[in-house]
Amino acid sequence: MDFEQLNIKAKAHLASPNDFTFSEMYREATKLFQRMNRVRITCNRVGDDNDADELLDKVIMKVIAKSPDNFGAEMLRSIRNAQLDFFKTERRRRTRYELTIDAGSPNSEVADGDDKYPIETEIINKQRKKEADQRQLIDFLSDPAQVDEDTTRIVSIFSEFPSIRALAKALGLHYEYVNRKLRKLSRRYDANRFGDLNDYLAS
Template sequence: MTFSELYASLSDIKRWHRRCVVSSGAGDVYDADASFDDVVLRLAARDDITDFRRLLYVHLRYKRIELWRKNARWQSRVYYPQEYEEFGATADRTEPDRAGFIRELLDRSNEPVAALIADLARQTDGKESISALAGRVGLHQKTAFRALRRLRRYYDADKDGDLAEYLA
């Protein structure tokens, strides 16, 4: 069997793969066709295959997962206009979602802890202790410490930046 005959006989799988890629959001029609061609060419070069169609389905599934991951990475990047970069180059930087981060912290907490966090945000001098803040909000200090310790695991200073920037 020649390669062109093999490729023509796989047209139903190509349509199925194209439909799967587009419906899952992993890519567009051109990504689906390119990934299908890559997999078929790679498998056609092998001589040890007994069930070509079955192996093709497996490799196409892995290729769809790879496409989905690649496109998810591209969609998470923020591109800045040319006037912000020297020589008109774009920069691949991920912007933290500040409003979403605050909402996420407050959604995970109950009302007294949310009030304590809001109170901490208004405190800019850093001279007042957490015990004093908890007393002002009406919580026992150990309750406030436990609640803040639970919230601390969702916050990464290296990734998210300064907490005062988010809550101010």
């Protein structure tokens, strides 16, 4: 893999950080790593293209902050490590989710009384489902794999800005990075079940 152009653009951004130099570096990094990263994430059926792109964004932001001499080589190493972490975290999250669903299922004692007390049974089942949903929400909001520090910052103030670009600029983040964070959150957060996410994350 040829990192020459990427290293040149990374050095240009580090020498003169601005939206233009960042975009140039970002486009080159995406061109080199996006397809490879997507294939690795999706072939295991653990994540999708959006998960892969969000992971790549995180790595780009992390590596550029290190100001390495060989940006491309550090990117490749960091992506491989991030992929392994993603697989471990996602499998743990899915296991917790399955356990939560099992814990929220009606027990056999309630099932035996369905015919005799249908209304009472329905109320009990709804309450148990609500409690299970609440546990899922707590897990969701406390899981760094779902809501990291940047996502919390983004959601807590996004309503104060007229556009994602304006929000990204205020936070000192690239707009595409912010955009992907919001897309990921909207895919995994059930607003119909939990209500407005901003109510939970607003400072």
